[in-house]
Amino acid sequence: MGVRALLVQAGERLVVDCRWSPVARLLAEGGAGAWRPADGTEADVRVEVEPQHRPFDIRGWRPLARGAHVRDRSVVLHNACGSGFDLCLTVVAEQLQVRARWRPPARERIAALLLRSRFHLLVRAVLLQYPALWWAGHYGRVPLHAGAVTLGRSVPLLAGPGGTGRSTLLLRAVADGGRACADNLCVTDGRDVFGLVEPVRVEGGGGRRMAYGRSERPLPSRVDSLRPDRLVVLCRRPGARPSVRPADPARAARSLVAGTYMAGELRRYWPFAAALALGTGLGPAHPPVTGAAQELARLLPADELVLGDRPDEGLAALYGLVSRPVARTEERP
Known part of the structure; x- marks a missing residue:
């Protein structure tokens, strides 16, 4: 099971591509019946959930803050918002591109198992909501x-x-x-x-x-x-x-x-x-x-x-x- 579909989030066209079935099910549910076909749609925000667990290669990147590195207009957030996902967010022309990899520290891995509702809300936030909110903010919303x-x-x-x-x-x-x-x-x-x-x-x-x-x-x-x-x-x-x-x-x-x-x-x-x-x-x-x-x-x-x-x-x-x-x-x- 996978997801490749469109949500209109905060006035932005967010296209999600997730071929990793455990997360795809969470995202499908988080879309609350509002998913639309993505074929032929030009995305404002594009999110790809990668089915691998290697860290992003940040050799040569500058430390931005604890758990964050930057190069040009790309930012890597480690364990973004305590979700267990590392995010690489890149601004390319008029589009925000987001790559996500599931790499939870031990505490987040345990919380994902024991605190299911918290985990679901965090996954929706970092993959479906916060990138679109921030990109909408870039345009003054x-x-x-x-x-x-x-x-x-x-x-x-x-x-x-x-x-x-x-x-x-x-x-x-x-x-x-x-x-x-x-x-x-x-x-x-x-x-x-x-x-x-x-x-x-x-x-x-x-x-x-x-x-x-x-x-x-x-x-x-x-x-x-x-x-x-x-x-x-x-x-x-x-x-x-x-x-x-x-x-x-x-x-x-x-x-x-x-x-x-x-x-x-x-x-x-x-x-x-x-x-x-x-x-x-x-x-x-x-x-x-x-x-x-x-x-x-x-x-x-x-x-x-x-x-x-x-x-x-x-x-x-x-x-x-x-x-x-x-x-x-x-x-x-």
């Missing part, structure tokens, strides 16, 4: 921990720290006829949001079991990107009834920034992006998350949606919110 969904003619961007009920609320909206580009991770250019493909993790998902009592399922009716017309900040208050109130733009931006930095999915991304920026001279050493959040909060009307013990009960309040006229009419670029 900024990662956010948020999700966008259509509700009638409105497109709210749902923000808030993990555990507030965003995935549950978004899936209920999709089941009601909406379309979403992501429930968890996306990038933005200040106007549109581009989703990152991954399975949705919710209680009762029915698929692979993950942390916090959740399990996975594909995101139905997924689209590659959406243009939000309002920012909705979610917060959870046990015992409360769902309610909506206007949010101060500065507070809304702070929530979006804090939720992004609190996200466990991105915890290992920041040093990954910094190493590639330093080694290649491309892209920001640190993505301008604060600036992007402030711009979205400036351009979009912002509201706070309070959710109680059952986040799905907030869908009616969300519908009521998006049915009201937009009060702020500032033109967007």
Whole structure:
């Protein structure tokens, strides 16, 4: 079994070629039903998982940091993000090329056996997500921990720290006829949001079991990107009834920034992006998350949606919110 297929990740065309069946199965699952045929597609990011375990030849390369070496516009990361994979990332013209080899130290090998859900998430991150996130950042798109969904003619961007009920609320909206580009991770250019493909993790998902009592399922009716017309900040208050109130733009931006930095999915991304920026001279050493959040909060009307013990009960309040006229009419670029 192998994988040679395309994912549209963070607005980038990512083509994966993996002929090593143990990893191919993980990647096929991580694509959450969004894989497309790769034949004839020009890739922005190309990932090849090599079925060998030899180290990359770095003779003559310059040490960049502990576990990283650089030459020209190529960077080798040893045990990238603690995944057990060595990565050789090379910028060639307008394409990022990634070669991956499974070479885990003893600790990572044991963790891969004992902590299966952690291992699956790390493999998806270093092979399917982080390279596309970084290449999107090279073109000015900024990662956010948020999700966008259509509700009638409105497109709210749902923000808030993990555990507030965003995935549950978004899936209920999709089941009601909406379309979403992501429930968890996306990038933005200040106007549109581009989703990152991954399975949705919710209680009762029915698929692979993950942390916090959740399990996975594909995101139905997924689209590659959406243009939000309002920012909705979610917060959870046990015992409360769902309610909506206007949010101060500065507070809304702070929530979006804090939720992004609190996200466990991105915890290992920041040093990954910094190493590639330093080694290649491309892209920001640190993505301008604060600036992007402030711009979205400036351009979009912002509201706070309070959710109680059952986040799905907030869908009616969300519908009521998006049915009201937009009060702020500032033109967007």
